[in-house]
Amino acid sequence: MKKIVHIALGVITSIGGFLEVGSIATAVQGGAEFGYRLAWAVALGTLALLFLMEMSGRLAAVTQATLADHMRKRFGIRFFAVLLTVVLVVSFLVLASEIGGVSLALQMATGISFQYWALPVAFLCWLLIWVGTFGVVEQGTALLGLVAVAFAVGALKLHPQWTALGSGLLPSAPHHESSRYWFLAVSILGASISPYLYFFYSSGAIEDKWDTTYIMINRVTATLGNCFGGLLSVAVLVVAAIVFEPRAIQIDRYEQIAVMLTPPLGRWGFVFFLLTLGVTCFGAAVEITLASAYLLAQGFGWEWSENARPTRHARFSLSYTVVVFLAALPMALGVDPLKLTNFSMVLTAASLPVSVIPLLALMNDRDVLHRYGNGWISNVALGLIALLSIGLLIAALPLQLMGSG
Amino acid sequence: MALRLRHRGMAVRLIFPAVLSAAACSSADPEQELRKIASWAATAHLVADARLAGSVSAPYATQTLQAAAQQIDERSQSLRTTRLKLPLRNEVLQTTSELRQVVRAMSLAAEHDSATLARQRSALDSLERQVKALRRSMARE
Secondary structure, three states: OHHHHHHHHHHHHHHHOOOOHHHHHHHHHHHHHHHHHHHHHHHHHHHHHHHHHHHHHHHHHHHOOOHHHHHHHHHHHHHHHHHHHHHHHHHHHHHHHHHHHHHHHHHHHHOOOHHHHHHHHHHHHHHHHHHOOHHHHHHHHHHHHHHHHHHHHHHHHOOOOHHHHHHHOOOOOOOOOHHHHHHHHHHHHHHHOOHHHHHHHHHHHHHOOOOHHHHHHHHHHHHHHHHHHHHHHHHHHHHHHHHOHHHOOOOOOHHHHOOOOHHHHHHHHHHHHHHHHHHHHHHHHHHHHHHHHHHHHHHHOOOOOOOOOHHHHHHHHHHHHHHHHHHHHHHHOOOOHHHHHHHHHHHHHHHOHHHHHHHHHHOOOHHHHHHHOOOHHHHHHHHHHHHHHHHHHHHHHHHHHHHOO | OHHHHHHHHHHHHHHHHHHHOOOOOOOOOHHHHHHHHHHHHHHHHHHHHHHHOOOOOHHHHHHHHHHHHHHHHHHHHHHHOOOOOHHHHHHHHHHHHHHHHHHHHHHHHOOOOHHHHHHHHHHHHHHHHHHHHHHHHHHHO
16 A cells, blocks of 8 residues: 555656756647647657656666766766766756746746746745655646646647547658757657656665665556656647647747647636746746755765755755855846756757666676566567667757757 | 846846756757747737637736747847748748737737727738748758
């Protein structure tokens, strides 16, 4: 019974925490410009994240050490310095975008510019981390994030063309604007497979004191949570495809997106959209802030735990304090949130090899994982994700230059 | 000190977006610009419909319609610098100018004046059709 509760809570947490500013913005842009044709990118990103999270959770459950700990020990401090820098820079930009997402939701609700909301939002993130425990931070925000189910309701009420959606799940070459199409595909993949997600997941396993009895819980949670979360992302793309594509609306600013649920849900559609944007971005901002502090603490060998009093692990607490307030600055200074989101999603996609390829070696180290090492299915999946990550690294910069405008 | 901070803020505001979109925006392509204008006109239409149905709040509708007017204005400015042949160029500039005025009027009416908003939305309808026709003419050229 306890395990079922664990699994249910884990799945709900994964669903509620799946959508965030990047996945919303990129799915909407994809749906608005290419209809259902980029649904495959959402599905592929979800599948890749599912495998990466399952592996990082399994590694933590078996060894009681985080993914970052293993990477530092196995590949040395020089490699870890590169990994730390890359993941921190990317996470910082994504965090700034998430703070922008919450601030924009508040702007659209109140009429007060997002710039004025950035610092108060950062303060609220910090306060929740300062006073909350890991369970409160992770599950509290994710439970509220279930409001995103409104997208699934909206998509169903709009009666999507299931055959066309099914075809969209298979990768296909675009009929027009190929650089824009591939740019959005890379952005969607970057939004789905953010390194902070699996580093955070592995740290969370340690916070929750997982051991080998959690292997099955981890597998079921990662699989079901990501599948249902991925369905929500597809629902966002479907609503955008039905509402925006026939009207030839190309998304240049977040304000355009807020109206997308009003055709199927009326006034509630607007309210649910703002709640979804605000709550999911807030949840993601808290998670990225914590993930960055975890990574710094694990990299420098500091003591860390979100469950301990902040004063007990002062350097860890200082890390998240500095990170969250610094990340609010670009928004407070008026940087365009959508441009920053697109830029950070492409950069995220380009950063993947540095964390994915080492995972392939770690997950096959029998000295570390014993009988819990990767089987052939996981190895084939991880090998393909590694190849995909190299492809994304090569394609990201040219596509940023050609397809982002 | 305050001045220095303000200058630094301005620098970040100006430089950061420029870096983000470095080389991303192509030199003004008239078809692309007109497509963006049509996209913002359609956005204004959708928002006005939602506002008239009472589905979105007044601050949101006002801000989004203002943003639409501003985007149409900016795109119209860059259309002035593109190489468009004369009769078509004048027609495009005339239509986008009217479009900008209509969307601006909609943003002013969004808060309290539903009747004006509905009237301007009808005007927007016909301008949207003109933009569509202009896009077809431009494609033929």
